[in-house]
Amino acid sequence: MWTTASAEVFTWRDADGKVHFSDTPPPGVDAKKIRAGTQPGATSASGAAGRSLAEQDMEFRKRQTEAEKAQTKTEQEKKDTEDSKRNCADAKRQLSALEAGQRMSRLNEAGEVIPLDDQMRAQEIEKTRNSVQSWCK
Template identity: 40%
Template structure:
């Protein structure tokens, strides 16, 4: 009983997956040879409008010439050709992807800058704490090359204070 039910469920899942692949094709058109094409990308620019059968929602062609169109590219300059032809769907898609990439790069640069600022701020705070500990007069120690603890002498303490002060003046203004 369980194996029959499992086979039925498995069969239904396979049918559902196979049927869902056709849904992924958002564009449908006939190519120059008359063959039906399915794709998630817009058809090539040489495909006539009459051969495009299906598009995603919101990508339908403008049906009326009386409705004002929003130019997708900047106004033609003096050296440009004609300029009255609207950008194709593929060109608008490329411009959109370019804007997306630029915005992502700007956001990444901003996030990197904020991370660097946070690291610098944390390093400055650590150096201020180290300077306060050195100036407090409490006994300080270091580890030498062999890993043994060595108590700092007054001369070493003064030299370390000067080094930390210079570093604060340079990096933590």
């Protein structure tokens, strides 16, 4: 049994401009032989569609990469904000302790504990106020 895929197919236009398809063209007509199962111009259309699909895939990957970068940036900004809030709270606590006159000490270069005198306390208060201004925007 013959199938359409193995049959020859011809196409031609009649006097009215209508396109006809048949396995045998009428005599005296300029008919073109085409492969069964394909349409004329299908190869060029699939080539264009393939390029278009590749372009679409490339654009999708680009959008996906941009979305990942945006998400990473958002997460980093959130982390930075949390760090700033924590540093602000720590600086405010330190400033309150210094201004309240609590006993404080620091380590010197030799690793010895030295209690803060009035001059050192004033320097620490100034330094901590700058930290509060920096972190608590």
